[in-house]
Amino acid sequence: MSAVQLRRGARSALLAAGLALLLAACGNNMASQPKVAPLQGSAFFADGLGARLPIEGTVAREVGGIDPAFFTGQGPQGLLTELPIELSVDLLRRGQERFDIYCAVCHGYTGAGDGMTVTRGFPAPTSFHDPRLLASPVGYFFNAATNGFGRMYGYASRIPAEDRWAIAAYVKALQLSQNATPDDLPAEVLSELQGAEGGVR
Numbered sequence: 628m629s630a631v632q633l634r635r636g637a638r639s640a641l642l643a644a645g646l647a648l649l650l651a652a653c654g655n656n657m658a659s660q661p662k663v664a665p666l667q668g669s670a671f672f673a674d675g676l677g678a679r680l681p682i683e684g685t686v687a688r689e690v691g692g693i694d695p696a697f698f699t700g701q702g703p704q705g706l707l708t709e710l711p712i713e714l715s716v717d718l719l720r721r722g723q724e725r726f727d728i729y730c731a732v733c734h735g736y737t738g739a740g741d742g743m744t745v746t747r748g749f750p751a752p753t754s755f756h757d758p759r760l761l762a763s764p765v766g767y768f769f770n771a772a773t774n775g776f777g778r779m780y781g782y783a784s785r786i787p788a789e790d791r792w793a794i795a796a797y798v799k800a801l802q803l804s805q806n807a808t809p810d811d812l813p814a815e816v817l818s819e820l821q822g823a824e825g826g827v828r
């Protein structure tokens with residue numbers, strides 16, 4: 628065998644070994660490496676948990692990011708009776724806009740359960756001004772919007788959590804609005820309305 632033939636032989640042997648390695652690597656992807664699955668325990672850490680808790684003082688990048696009640700509407704005491712975010716006129720305006728888009732078609736613009744679909748034969752939801760629902764906390768409306776209720780499907784995948792709170796807050800405001808008297812208004816708003824033509828007398 629000449630030196631050239633020898634070199635060629637060595638080269639094809641190397642090539643074959645390389646190909647064999649490549650083929651052997653096929654299918655052996657990162658799924659089969661040692662790892663801890665979500666929520667799996669681990670003997671590696673002293674507390675036996677596979678996952679680490681956020682470092683003390685961690686600030687969530689998303690509103691309510693590490694507060695389960697923000698996403699479920701329920702705390703240790705059951706359904707939340709107060710908003711987990713700050714109530715403001717802007718939040719109510721946002722809630723009104725989102726309610727009119729997503730809910731009014733069935734529940735009606737005042738929440739009376741007389742939306743357009745109902746006038747066309749869709750099952751009528753109970754009016755939000757029913758005593759049972761007047762007594763329901765804000766978390767109840769958030770929970771229904773999140774998970775659905777009976778025949779109504781949930782909106783968790785379509786409406787972000789913060790907007791669902793805005794809607795729940797607006798539903799509570801709608802409830803107040805239907806049973807309000809002039810005495811419920813702040814004095815300056817009342818006098819402004821009394822001054823307006825056709826206003827409150």
Ligand code: HEC
Binds near residue numbers: 726731753778782
């Ligand atoms: C396609 C029509 C439809 C839309 C849209 C809709 N709902 Fe409903 N909703 C219903 C019906 C029907 C029921 C009653 C279901 C049942 O009793 O099986 C209901 C029930 C509810 C209840 C429970 C009432 C009770 O009797 O306790 C709440 C709260 C509620 N909806 C809130 C909302 C909110 C908030 C939105 C908007 C994010 C919304 N719904 C959008 C049809 C709708």
